[in-house]
Amino acid sequence: MTAPIDTAVAEKVPRSNTELLALYRQMRRVRTFEERVGELFVRGQSAGSMLHLSIGEESAAVGVASLMRDGDTFTTHHRGHGLFLARGADPKRMMAEIGGKEEGYCHGKGGSMHIADMGLGHLGANAIVGGGIPAVVGAGLASKREGKGAVSIAFFGDGAMQQGILYESMNMAALWDLPVIFVCINNQYGMGTRIEQATKGRALHERGLAFGLNSETVDGLDVRDVRAAAGRILDGARGGTPGFLAVECYRFFGHARMDKSPYRTPEDEEEGRAKDPVGFARKALVESGESSEADLEALDAEIAQEMDATIDFTVAAREPALQTMFRDVYAPGEPEPESVAARIDRILAGD
Amino acid sequence: MAEMTYRDALKQALRDGMAEDDTVMVIGEEVGRYGGAYGVTKGLYEEFGADRMIDTPISEPAIVGAAVGAAMSGLRPVAELMYVDFIGMTMDQLGNQAAKIRYMFGGQVGVPMVLRTQGGTGRSAGAQHSQSLEAYVMHTPGLRLVMPATVSDAYHLLRQSLKQPDPVVFIEHKALYTMKEDVDLAAPAPEWGKARVHRTGDDLVIVTYSRQLHHALAAAEAMAGKGVEATVIDLRSLNPLDFDTVREHVERVGRVMVVSEGVMTAGVGAELSARIHEECFDFLAEPVIRVCGEDIPISVSVELEKNSVPTVAFIQSAGEKLVGLRSAA
Numbered sequence: 001m002t003a004p005i006d007t008a009v010a011e012k013v014p015r016s017n018t019e020l021l022a023l024y025r026q027m028r029r030v031r032t033f034e035e036r037v038g039e040l041f042v043r044g045q046s047a048g049s050m051l052h053l054s055i056g057e058e059s060a061a062v063g064v065a066s067l068m069r070d071g072d073t074f075t076t077h078h079r080g081h082g083l084f085l086a087r088g089a090d091p092k093r094m095m096a097e098i099g100g101k102e103e104g105y106c107h108g109k110g111g112s113m114h115i116a117d118m119g120l121g122h123l124g125a126n127a128i129v130g131g132g133i134p135a136v137v138g139a140g141l142a143s144k145r146e147g148k149g150a151v152s153i154a155f156f157g158d159g160a161m162q163q164g165i166l167y168e169s170m171n172m173a174a175l176w177d178l179p180v181i182f183v184c185i186n187n188q189y190g191m192g193t194r195i196e197q198a199t200k201g202r203a204l205h206e207r208g209l210a211f212g213l214n215s216e217t218v219d220g221l222d223v224r225d226v227r228a229a230a231g232r233i234l235d236g237a238r239g240g241t242p243g244f245l246a247v248e249c250y251r252f253f254g255h256a257r258m259d260k261s262p263y264r265t266p267e268d269e270e271e272g273r274a275k276d277p278v279g280f281a282r283k284a285l286v287e288s289g290e291s292s293e294a295d296l297e298a299l300d301a302e303i304a305q306e307m308d309a310t311i312d313f314t315v316a317a318r319e320p321a322l323q324t325m326f327r328d329v330y331a332p333g334e335p336e337p338e339s340v341a342a343r344i345d346r347i348l349a350g351d
Numbered sequence: 352m353a354e355m356t357y358r359d360a361l362k363q364a365l366r367d368g369m370a371e372d373d374t375v376m377v378i379g380e381e382v383g384r385y386g387g388a389y390g391v392t393k394g395l396y397e398e399f400g401a402d403r404m405i406d407t408p409i410s411e412p413a414i415v416g417a418a419v420g421a422a423m424s425g426l427r428p429v430a431e432l433m434y435v436d437f438i439g440m441t442m443d444q445l446g447n448q449a450a451k452i453r454y455m456f457g458g459q460v461g462v463p464m465v466l467r468t469q470g471g472t473g474r475s476a477g478a479q480h481s482q483s484l485e486a487y488v489m490h491t492p493g494l495r496l497v498m499p500a501t502v503s504d505a506y507h508l509l510r511q512s513l514k515q516p517d518p519v520v521f522i523e524h525k526a527l528y529t530m531k532e533d534v535d536l537a538a539p540a541p542e543w544g545k546a547r548v549h550r551t552g553d554d555l556v557i558v559t560y561s562r563q564l565h566h567a568l569a570a571a572e573a574m575a576g577k578g579v580e581a582t583v584i585d586l587r588s589l590n591p592l593d594f595d596t597v598r599e600h601v602e603r604v605g606r607v608m609v610v611s612e613g614v615m616t617a618g619v620g621a622e623l624s625a626r627i628h629e630e631c632f633d634f635l636a637e638p639v640i641r642v643c644g645e646d647i648p649i650s651v652s653v654e655l656e657k658n659s660v661p662t663v664a665f666i667q668s669a670g671e672k673l674v675g676l677r678s679a680a
Binding site: 047048049050097100101108109110111112113114126127128129130131159160162163164190191192193197198199263319320322324325326329337338339340341343344345347348350 | 380381384385388406408409410412413436437440474475476477478479480615637638640641642643644645646647648650651652653654655658659661665668669672673
């Protein structure tokens with residue numbers, strides 16, 4: 001089913017619970033945010049026909065993002081809500097953006113698939129499969145020149161593993177010793193195509209090795225494993241050896257919100273959803289005695305309340321004014337494009 | 352006659368084309384088991400099997416490139432590009448290979464393939480999934496370009512595209528898939544490359560294609576209520592381009608608007624406007640007016656998206672201004 005896990009690596013993973021509660025909290029926030037945004041969509045109160053949830057992939061988002069530092073940059077694919085939230089995004093501004101509202105991160109122009117925030121180093125989500133990958137090569141060049149140790153991370157799904165641009169980018173990153181890492185969140189499906197139907201090369205990290213990158217595949221069930229592997233790859237990149245990390249997980253729901261995933265069986269879904277990183281972390285916290293059920297219920301309720309407030313915020317947020325459609329095509333201060341209406345009036349008034 | 356949707360008409364055209372010619376095969380992302388992102392190919396995998404409904408990885412340049420090679424080798428591939436927005440990724444295979452092979456190689460071989468894709472706005476899908484990029488294709492000699500606006504044309508033009516000796520880019524509109532119409536599948540196919548005049552009036556001519564045909568017809572009806580009669584021409588294919596039909600009506604009426612969803616600058620409307628000015632100059636009572644998409648990317652915000660391309664109200668208002676100038680003069 002999933003790619004073979006490098007057991008030599010798995011054995012080295014520290015199993016401490018020290019930060020597990022904090023990681024659980026972030027994963028729960030990501031999941032609850034996505035559940036809420038899905039509700040908004042179903043209620044018809046969100047813009048967009050495009051809503052791709054990453055439920056089931058929380059350990060990848062939190063495991064890697066929890067190691068990012070100020071100055072690090074990243075790009076994501078179209079299933080990147082969790083990554084952005086884990087990196088510190090304001091859920092209200094995120095959800096308002098997904099809803100196409102003025103208060104959103106991109107003033108309602110970008111939406112779910114094109115969200116970005118330069119302040120947090122988010123160089124942009126991308127609706128073109130593989131489209132955001134090469135930008136980290138450029139960001140890595142800039143970071144190397146600046147010499148402050150910042151890394152740039154490309155996040156993408158298993159679908160992008162079959163895009164040529166990934167290989168061109170990995171080659172350049174390796175060739176120039178850039179502080180860059182490539183993170184494939186392998187949720188097993190590129191839209192409705194299972195990874196086995198998309199490639200015969202199953203050990204995804206071997207592709208990174210082929211270009212001279214530090215490369216690992218890690219099981220995404222335990223966020224601590226993801227964090228440990230990401231730590232090794234990130235350390236390498238900060239030292240000038242780019243890396244590749246594949247996180248094996250399972251996409252709980254369809255490709256997009258309305259996709260009922262008829263291409264997979266209920267048995268497959270049941271088996272996949274058993275690999276629930278949020279549930280796993282919760283269980284580990286209770287079993288280790290670090291947290292009680294009551295503590296975690298209180299925490300979950302607090303998060304639910306936070307995310308409920310995002311819905312209220314989004315529903316109340318403003319639609320962007322029509323004239324804003326001409327803003328930001330070019331730089332501030334540059335003339336905005338002339339509207340078709342203004343142009344027609346000018347021509348017809350001309351004689 | 353049977354009532355069917357634009358989506359089902361496309362499927363029927365593929366089905367009939369595949370039944371008639373066993374070299375026809377469909378290749379693309381999610382075309383087989385999934386049934387197509389917009390459901391157009393649903394059921395064909397069960398009917399024709401994996402050898403003729405070929406699911407691919409997410410590898411757009413290789414999909415188009417493989418179709419080019421298959422077409423040069425005796426097959427008749429229908430490559431599907433899920434969104435026209437991805438056409439830039441394939442532009443080497445489409446623009447440098449498919450379009451040029453017959454010419455570069457001195458006519459030895461053609462590339463009889465169809466690239467089916469969809470474009471346009473209407474689903475709040477954002478800047479990378481909502482574009483109208485037909486001008487990219489129209490700008491490339493060697494490529495045919497078909498953009499059906501009606502259910503009947505979706506069927507007949509796809510059937511005809513499957514018989515062309517050269518590469519055809521066939522762009523559907525994402526907002527039309529559920530549109531219904533009575534279609535006579537047995538009717539003789541319309542002449543390849545011929546525009547259709549949907550409505551005739553003496554006050555202005557609206558030249559359009561794809562979804563904007565419906566907006567233009569609704570605007571024409573609204574104008575008729577105010578005594579302004581418009582001719583509405585659906586080009587149906589942009590290459591071949593039926594300029595004779597355009598010329599005939601422009602010379603008769605003298606006032607023209609070209610309506611298209613793609614951005615105005617250097618777009619299809621620019622080409623049409625230039626030709627009309629060049630070839631019908633003496634017959635024009637007013638400059639040709641372009642009613643096109645704004646020169647901006649598409650927003651996710653529903654209101655911004657809707658108002659960045661021609662609406663019925665906008666076409667009507669532009670038409671009335673164009674005609675109003677005459678009465679004022």
